[in-house]
Amino acid sequence: MQTYFHTVIKDSRLKAGLSKVTAARLLSVSERTLASYENGSVGVDDEMAVRMAQVYKCPAIIYYWTQDNACGRMWLPKIDNNCCLSQNILSSFASVNAMQKDYIPQLVVIGQDNKIDGTEQGLFVKIREKGLKPLMKSTISLLFTAIKKADPLKNRSAF
Structure with missing residues (x-):
């Protein structure tokens, strides 16, 4: 179960300067589906995580997606993306x-x-x-x- 990934993707979209409408179009999903990803009611699969990383130009999305599952939590350290x-x-x-x-x-x-x-x-x-x-x-x-x-x-x- 994804616990915080939805906040990462929303923040990444906003940092990329993309509206929900534009991001949904670039990701080939509906605005409603994107909203469901961003509010955490629907989990993101591997393929969508990769597309988001590409569209938002944020490779860290892949790291956070991996870290937000049981195997990733076991082995990957939490990082602070706000460090300078x-x-x-x-x-x-x-x-x-x-x-x-x-x-x-x-x-x-x-x-x-x-x-x-x-x-x-x-x-x-x-x-x-x-x-x-x-x-x-x-x-x-x-x-x-x-x-x-x-x-x-x-x-x-x-x-």
Whole structure:
């Protein structure tokens, strides 16, 4: 069952600057069907998620669609799509640094015999949770960072 994906697709359509009418036409669905997707009363299938990602020019839709099902929730980290580029870069740098310094040497030792034995299992789980998953999260976040041209009028104070 999709839990929050409907808000992602609506936000993505709005960020793409598309009205419901235009988006429905581009997706080859009725406005009513699109509204049902966006309010969560009808789930989106694989093909529609891909079309939405293409039409809205938002590849993150595929990630969120996958993350919003049981398998995705089990393995994919939740990312904050509202983080800024500099925050995502710093997070990625910290994750890469931790992997290089703390975890890669241990992974090399674990992987020398091409298996994870009982004595290595606990260490491998620690590396997966404390090293690999944060690295995956920061990398995915960086890939999906919304890069926008600064609007010089947006942050101007009123006189």
